Amino acid sequence: MEVSIEDSKASSGVQSESGLSWTDAPDLQLFVFALFFLFGGVTSLNDVIIPKLKELFTLSYGEAMLVQSAFFTAYFVISIPAALVVRRIGYIRTASTGLLTMMTGCLFFIPASALGSFPAFLCALFALAAGVTTIQVVANPLISMLGPPQSASSRLTFAQAFNSVGTTLFPYVGALVILGSLSKIDPKTLRGAALTVFRIQETRVVMLTYVGLALALAVAAAAIWTQRNRLKETPAAPTGLFGGLDMLQRPRFGWGALCIFLYVGAEVAIGSLIVSYLEQASVLALPAKVAGEHVPLYWSGALAGRFIGTYVLNSLSPGRVLAAAAAAAAVLLILSANSHGVISAYALLSIGLFNSIMFPTIFTLASEGLGARRAQGSGIICMAIVGGAVIPPLTGHFADISGLKAALAIPGLCYGVIAAYGLYAHANIRKISVT
Numbered sequence: 474m475e476v477s478i479e480d481s482k483a484s485s486g487v488q489s490e491s492g493l494s495w496t497d498a499p500d501l502q503l504f505v506f507a508l509f510f511l512f513g514g515v516t517s518l519n520d521v522i523i524p525k526l527k528e529l530f531t532l533s534y535g536e537a538m539l540v541q542s543a544f545f546t547a548y549f550v551i552s553i554p555a556a557l558v559v560r561r562i563g564y565i566r567t568a569s570t571g572l573l574t575m576m577t578g579c580l581f582f583i584p585a586s587a588l589g590s591f592p593a594f595l596c597a598l599f600a601l602a603a604g605v606t607t608i609q610v611v612a613n614p615l616i617s618m619l620g621p622p623q624s625a626s627s628r629l630t631f632a633q634a635f636n637s638v639g640t641t642l643f644p645y646v647g648a649l650v651i652l653g654s655l656s657k658i659d660p661k662t663l664r665g666a667a668l669t670v671f672r673i674q675e676t677r678v679v680m681l682t683y684v685g686l687a688l689a690l691a692v693a694a695a696a697i698w699t700q701r702n703r704l705k706e707t708p709a710a711p712t713g714l715f716g717g718l719d720m721l722q723r724p725r726f727g728w729g730a731l732c733i734f735l736y737v738g739a740e741v742a743i744g745s746l747i748v749s750y751l752e753q754a755s756v757l758a759l760p761a762k763v764a765g766e767h768v769p770l771y772w773s774g775a776l777a778g779r780f781i782g783t784y785v786l787n788s789l790s791p792g793r794v795l796a797a798a799a800a801a802a803a804v805l806l807i808l809s810a811n812s813h814g815v816i817s818a819y820a821l822l823s824i825g826l827f828n829s830i831m832f833p834t835i836f837t838l839a840s841e842g843l844g845a846r847r848a849q850g851s852g853i854i855c856m857a858i859v860g861g862a863v864i865p866p867l868t869g870h871f872a873d874i875s876g877l878k879a880a881l882a883i884p885g886l887c888y889g890v891i892a893a894y895g896l897y898a899h900a901n902i903r904k905i906s907v908t
Contacts, residue, residue: 506635508612512605514639520744520768521647529672530591538869541741543595545861547602555610556852565701568611572694575604579687586680589672614851629833631783637776641769648765729839732894733857736831738864739884745865750877756817771825778829792899795834798827799892806885810878838898
């Protein structure tokens with residue numbers, strides 16, 4: 474898709490490969506930052522509702538992780554269709570469509586609560602994630618194109634910092650609202666109609682939280698729709714639903730997509746287990762509400778790391794930075810699993826700092842040289858985010874069998890592969906074919 478900014482003022486910025494300039498449209502910067510904030514915050518709420526639904530529906534760790542499976546499966550199903558929509562109607566219109574889809578998913582929490590059904594909540598989460606997927610397919614390549622290619626990793630890392638603002642704020646508020654209302658009644662003591670009524674009553678707070686989000690998303694969609702003519706976009710020729718899968722044959726791109734799968738899976742698995750992990754007697758023995766208030770520490774580490782990473786990635790090789798960050802995360806997992814108390818807790822929470830640069834760095838390393846196929850590449854890479862649907866339940870089932878600390882080996886292996894990719898990308902930095 475050919476893209477340019479419709480602006481009567483002369484450009485003073487450095488042009489990107491798409492013809493866009495970072496300094497041409499500061500209002501577009503704010504628009505993209507807002508998208509990162511919204512989809513990050515909404516996604517991180519899963520870490521808060523998991524312990525709520527686990528309690529209400531008396532689920533095992535593996536069953537509770539189906540929340541993440543339902544959410545992240547949408548990336549596998551929706552990413553390529555969303556990329557095709559971008560190619561046909563453009564970035565801004567697709568962004569507005571994604572926000573409206575997110576709003577619809579939030580409203581699906583109303584019948585889910587009325588039914589008091591765990592599968593109904595999973596359906597609502599899938600619908601919500603369909604909108605989040607669409608937004609992410611738009612946001613990642615757009616921010617990469619808003620400036621020179623050589624600083625794409627730094628620029629995307631800076632944009633991801635706004636994602637981290639959302640993932641830091643939303644869980645804290647969610648913990649106060651949702652986990653603060655955990656009932657003192659044990660649902661295991663109820664049966665039949667009494668259990669159904671109890672679940673309907675207790676899930677109302679979850680439903681009301683997402684209805685409030687729906688209202689905010691409707692306002693955001695309307696605001697972004699007013700900018701639909703801000704970019705002059707020429708629709709690209711149709712390529713078919715799976716026209717871009719041949720790019721997986723490129724080692725840099727194919728391995729990068731695998732690493733997105735592993736990174737998202739590891740990050741989500743850790744975030745989903747934080748509350749239960751901190752509740753353990755061998756860690757901090759915290760009540761659920763207080764443990765939930767610690768979740769933002771994990772995500773605020775990513776926030777700080779992304780601001781730091783914006784500077785570091787302008788000075789050092791992105792591949793080396795990625796390898797070092799992934800190795801540090803693996804070491805912290807080993808430390809947490811083999812220690813107790815405060816050391817065990819904060820070693821796990823500190824991993825957020827090293828997660829910070831992984832997604833944007835992997836994305837830009839994999840996407841370099843794609844040129845006009847960038848939207849297709851974004852769709853395929855976003856499909857790989859389905860790792861968030863696979864790794865967390867695998868980790869949860871392992872926790873059911875061997876305990877939470879032993880289950881940390883699963884994300885640890887993921888970080889090992891990512892570290893190897895960083896070294897490979899650094900060694901092959903000059904061997905990218907541009908098309």
